[in-house]
Amino acid sequence: MPLLEAKECRMTFKGIQAVKDFSASLEAGKIYGLIGTNGAGKTTVINMLSGVLTPTSGHIFFEGRDITGMKPNRVARAGILRTYQNLRLFGKMTALDNVIIGAQMLARYSFLEGLLRNKNYVQSEAYYREKAMDVLGIMDIARHANTVSGSLAYGTQRRLEIARILVAEPKLLLLDEPAAGMNPQESMELVRIIRQVAAQFGLTILLIEHDMKVIMSLCEHIYVMATGEIIASGAPEEIRSDHKVIAAYLGRVA
Numbered sequence: 001m002p003l004l005e006a007k008e009c010r011m012t013f014k015g016i017q018a019v020k021d022f023s024a025s026l027e028a029g030k031i032y033g034l035i036g037t038n039g040a041g042k043t044t045v046i047n048m049l050s051g052v053l054t055p056t057s058g059h060i061f062f063e064g065r066d067i068t069g070m071k072p073n074r075v076a077r078a079g080i081l082r083t084y085q086n087l088r089l090f091g092k093m094t095a096l097d098n099v100i101i102g103a104q105m106l107a108r109y110s111f112l113e114g115l116l117r118n119k120n121y122v123q124s125e126a127y128y129r130e131k132a133m134d135v136l137g138i139m140d141i142a143r144h145a146n147t148v149s150g151s152l153a154y155g156t157q158r159r160l161e162i163a164r165i166l167v168a169e170p171k172l173l174l175l176d177e178p179a180a181g182m183n184p185q186e187s188m189e190l191v192r193i194i195r196q197v198a199a200q201f202g203l204t205i206l207l208i209e210h211d212m213k214v215i216m217s218l219c220e221h222i223y224v225m226a227t228g229e230i231i232a233s234g235a236p237e238e239i240r241s242d243h244k245v246i247a248a249y250l251g252r253v254a
């Protein structure tokens with residue numbers, strides 16, 4: 001059974017078909033890429049998979065369970081976490097506090113559940129602090145723990161955003177252009193860290209990226225979208241030599 005399965009997901013906004021048909025099957029422990037031109041529907045796909053949008057039609061299954069239409073906080077608690085195309089950090093808080101808040105917001109137990117299982121819940125403050133420091137270390141930004149996040153280098157903020165969701169122990173990570181705005185050195189550093197994190201935690205990742213170097217070096221399987229549909233899917237070598245992909249996308253990037 002795949003970890004996540006999307007079946008013919010469609011998203012229509014007032015008659016405009018942002019996504020006409022997205023079907024995908026993600027196996028546990030693999031890194032997947034989602035590429036395509038601007039407006040192809042990539043972010044809309046992540047919005048559907050994370051519960052931000054309810055598909056107009058189609059179904060999403062996670063660990064065999066139908067999660068179509070489930071609210072984002074419940075989807076998150078089930079183990080699907082995402083980052084946003086634009087940074088959503090609390091700029092005036094320290095890096096550490098951003099991660100602690102992320103952890104608390106995404107805690108698997110709701111407040112009520114927390115009261116019922118108070119053993120886990122009461123110790124949360126110290127628990128989260130320690131856990132937050134761990135993930136800052138994993139993302140190689142522990143030295144910035146006490147720096148106000150808004151004053152960190154852009155590439156560091158992007159990594160902090162990943163730390164903030166990693167702390168909630170996701171099973172599936174959806175990353176929307178994690179290398180956007182990074183210089184080549186920063187994006188290669190990010191590739192190294194993502195690969196390491198994925199291996200260490202056995203994570204499954206679906207990654208949207210325009211940086212083909214990042215996509216080609218990280219992903220085992222790539223989905224290519226154009227105007228709301230998947231036009232190709234396969235291993236990096238297959239994608240690179242696919243005529244439809246070259247015509248619709250790679251030609252323009254190159």
Ligand SMILES: Nc1ncnc2c1ncn2[C@@H]1O[C@H](COP(=O)(O)OP(=O)(O)OP(=O)(O)O)[C@@H](O)[C@H]1O
Pocket residue numbers: 013016017018019036037038039040041042043044045085
């Ligand atoms: N909430 C919305 N209401 C109306 N139209 C939307 C909405 N969200 C997205 N769209 C439209 O759906 C299409 C797909 O948008 P989407 O953001 O998914 O593209 P994308 O592939 O992520 O593009 P980019 O690479 O620029 O981030 C676009 O035409 C966009 O204008």
Ligand SMILES: [Mg+2]
Pocket residue numbers: 042043044085
């Ligand atoms: Mg997008």
